[in-house]
Amino acid sequence: MKDAKVSIIVPCYNQAQYLDEALQSVLDQTYKNWECIIINDGSPDNTMEIAENWIAKDKRFKYYYQENAGVSSARNLGITNALGEYILPIDGDDKIAKDYINHAIEAFEKDISLKVVYCKAEKFGDENGEWKLPPFSLQSLALDNMIFCSALYKKTDWERVEGYDNRMLDGLEDWEFWIAILKNGGNVLRLDITGFYYRIKLISRQKKLEGAIKKNLFNYLSIKHADFFVEQLGSFGALNDNLKKEIDCFYAKLKSEKFVIDLFCKTFFGFTIFGKINKK
Incomplete structure (x- = not known):
């Protein structure tokens, strides 16, 4: 398992200005058995040009294009074409530490009950400092998400839950995905290392998540995973x-x-x- 392939999935929409940093953090990994799949989600910028430069630099980088359909669809396209046993999503404006994948694979190797492995995180960009997230528990997960998108999991679990939900176009797709793969069992580990760097921007999709949009997403989650919420919250x-x-x-x-x-x-x-x- 130590040599298991990891497929790093990088969906991009209007993030070309940050993409070099994200892909450099992939190239710097101490764990070498990876592929990196870049998905251009119909972005109007020069994402394709940047991706082609990285493919020329290292053949482990791959590139796909689709008409704009949202981050869930873009990740699903990448994972469908992934050869790796493990999946690690990274948004095109974030970064990972050079030893993150190595530590995560070691954790999976030691504990076969693990379904998700993630780490400590820091914010950078328009805000800096530790990103303090509460410890994981299923009951806590029923109240809010504490696992960012860049956690490692097995492709077989993605297949089991039929991927990310393409209907969640406005956000919270990570929260829904973690609920889907964890609600029926399996353990979660947060590594005691800072391995993920989350870019904070003054304007972002997450900051637009409010009002009727947020209410509709909560309603959808409550119906889709009613069994989970009743079990954890009553x-x-x-x-x-x-x-x-x-x-x-x-x-x-x-x-x-x-x-x-x-x-x-x-x-x-x-x-x-x-x-x-x-x-x-």
């Missing part, structure tokens, strides 16, 4: 009961705090703020 009835209990606890605590404040004010200042304190 039914709507259980959620409603828990919410009522939390509200009751809040008001009970608030009532108690008001009483203490009034007692203090009455004792030392002769007046109350919230109500009357009877003195015997």
Whole structure:
């Protein structure tokens, strides 16, 4: 398994200005048995020219073009043509550390129960510093995504869930994919290394994810993976009961705090703020 091929999938749309950095981080890998598939998702920039330069430099780079159909479709095209046992997606504006793949493959070799291996991350670009993400658990995954797109997994798992969901054009496709491959079992490992560098831009697809778009995506996820959300968070009835209990606890605590404040004010200042304190 140590020599297993890794297929690195790089979908590109309007990211040509960053693509050289991303592909250089691929070329710098200490793990050598990889191929890198660049997918031009109908980008109007010079993505093809840059890709051809890298193919001329190293034949492990490959290139495909499709009419614009979104990142899920672009990844699926790349993985369909991938020869690797393992898949590592990287967006065309991000980077990976030179030893990331090597550490990930070692982890898979030691633990056959692993389905996903990822790492610590840093932000760069318009914002810098550690990208602090909560530890993984299925229950936490039901509340929000904490695994970025650039994690390694087996191609067979991608095949089992029929790939990334092409209908999620507006975002959250990574979250949906992790739910799909993990909800029925399998372990996840976050390596104790910083291996992924996430570019922050003032304008990005993620920052446009709000309002009706976000609501529609949440509705879609809730229906598609209802079994997962019920198992991890409970039914709507259980959620409603828990919410009522939390509200009751809040008001009970608030009532108690008001009483203490009034007692203090009455004792030392002769007046109350919230109500009357009877003195015997």
